[in-house]
Amino acid sequence: VSAQVIDGKAVAAMVRAAVAADVEAFTLRTGLTPGLATVLVGDDPASAVYVGAKQRACLEVGITPFDERLEADASADDVAKVLHALGANPAVNGILLQLPVPAHLSGEALTGLIGADKDVDGLSEVNAGRLSLGRPGVMELLAHTGTTLEGAEAVVLGRSNLFGKPMAALLLAANATVTVCHSRTRDLAAVCARADILIAAVGRPRMVKGDWIKPGAVVIDVGINRLTPDEAGNSSGLVGDVDFAAASQVASSITPVPGGVGPMTIAMLLANTLKAAVADAQAQGIA
Numbered sequence: 180v181s182a183q184v185i186d187g188k189a190v191a192a193m194v195r196a197a198v199a200a201d202v203e204a205f206t207l208r209t210g211l212t213p214g215l216a217t218v219l220v221g222d223d224p225a226s227a228v229y230v231g232a233k234q235r236a237c238l239e240v241g242i243t244p245f246d247e248r249l250e251a252d253a254s255a256d257d258v259a260k261v262l263h264a265l266g267a268n269p270a271v272n273g274i275l276l277q278l279p280v281p282a283h284l285s286g287e288a289l290t291g292l293i294g295a296d297k298d299v300d301g302l303s304e305v306n307a308g309r310l311s312l313g314r315p316g317v318m319e320l321l322a323h324t325g326t327t328l329e330g331a332e333a334v335v336l337g338r339s340n341l342f343g344k345p346m347a348a349l350l351l352a353a354n355a356t357v358t359v360c361h362s363r364t365r366d367l368a369a370v371c372a373r374a375d376i377l378i379a380a381v382g383r384p385r386m387v388k389g390d391w392i393k394p395g396a397v398v399i400d401v402g403i404n405r406l407t408p409d410e411a412g413n414s415s416g417l418v419g420d421v422d423f424a425a426a427s428q429v430a431s432s433i434t435p436v437p438g439g440v441g442p443m444t445i446a447m448l449l450a451n452t453l454k455a456a457v458a459d460a461q462a463q464g465i466a
């Protein structure tokens with residue numbers, strides 16, 4: 180058997196198209212344009228690529244991008260000033276501080292300066308249980324594959340506050356029976372093998388083997404691990420937490436890396452920015 184490969188790029192394109200249509204309707208109705216600000220500190224090349232992609236994606240769907248860049252040696256105060264100014268700017272509905280920030284700064288402390296209403300990345304304490312990117316993106320992918328969550332055995336591999344825990348909560352809310360695994364879990368392979376839906380977010384290249392997977396399971400690989408193109412066997416050098424070649428012989432559907440969960444990240448960011456703009460317009464009695 181060869182699993183259906185879940186095309187995250189295609190699903191993300193559908194989400195982006197829906198956001199573009201909704202932004203157009205919102206702008207017609209209110210005369211307002213949603214705005215998203217990215218804040219990049221330093222010159223990490225991967226971060227610059229992500230920020231560039233987010234800026235372009237905004238333009239594509241009719242969201243106004245704001246592009247704030249600070250030198251790598253910017254102080255916490257410098258970054259705080261920029262975040263506060265964006266927070267006070269009514270044209271900016273969403274603010275995203277690109278992580279990681281340089282080592283002398285605290286990403287967590289700075290992210291905490293973004294008000295919950297503009298935290299479209301869902302990383303602030305208030306939003307951590309609600310929004311963040313990867314998680315609703317995973318739910319969209321599951322919906323797209325027609326996976327029944329109610330009553331299903333779901334196993335989430337990884338218990339981070341950023342991903343594993345809130346992912347488990349979303350699955351539970353959708354009436355799945357949820358097990359969360361971590362580094363102290365005994366006999367990980369056996370626990371994973373129970374899963375109708377297996378979601379891997381551990382950050383260990385190809386840790387999940389083919390024989391850990393229940394035949395016919397849906398496998399969502401959240402991991403993004405950077406290897407050399409040779410090691411990865413692809414030009415991007417990226418691999419997931421699942422041994423894709425082996426797992427796709429057993430699973431019914433599986434997300435690839437790259438091209439699975441990753442592309443959903445930007446799509447959900449745009450959707451969250453529009454949501455924030457609508458909420459803001461409603462609060463002003465415009466929408």
Ligand SMILES: NC(=O)c1ccc[n+]([C@@H]2O[C@H](COP(=O)([O-])OP(=O)(O)OC[C@H]3O[C@@H](n4cnc5c(N)ncnc54)[C@H](OP(=O)(O)O)[C@@H]3O)[C@@H](O)[C@H]2O)c1
Nearest residue numbers: 313337338339342361362380381382401402403440441444
């Ligand atoms: N596609 C996206 O949009 C997206 C978004 C977010 C993250 N990611 C990727 O997802 C992965 C996980 O991210 P994260 O922020 O959740 O990572 P994290 O904070 O490092 O958490 C990793 C989790 O995996 C567990 N773990 C580590 N090694 C293990 C092992 N050998 N056996 C069992 N469990 C193990 C850890 O257990 P303990 O708690 O016991 O230490 C922890 O709960 C990373 O590859 C990241 O790049 C992708």
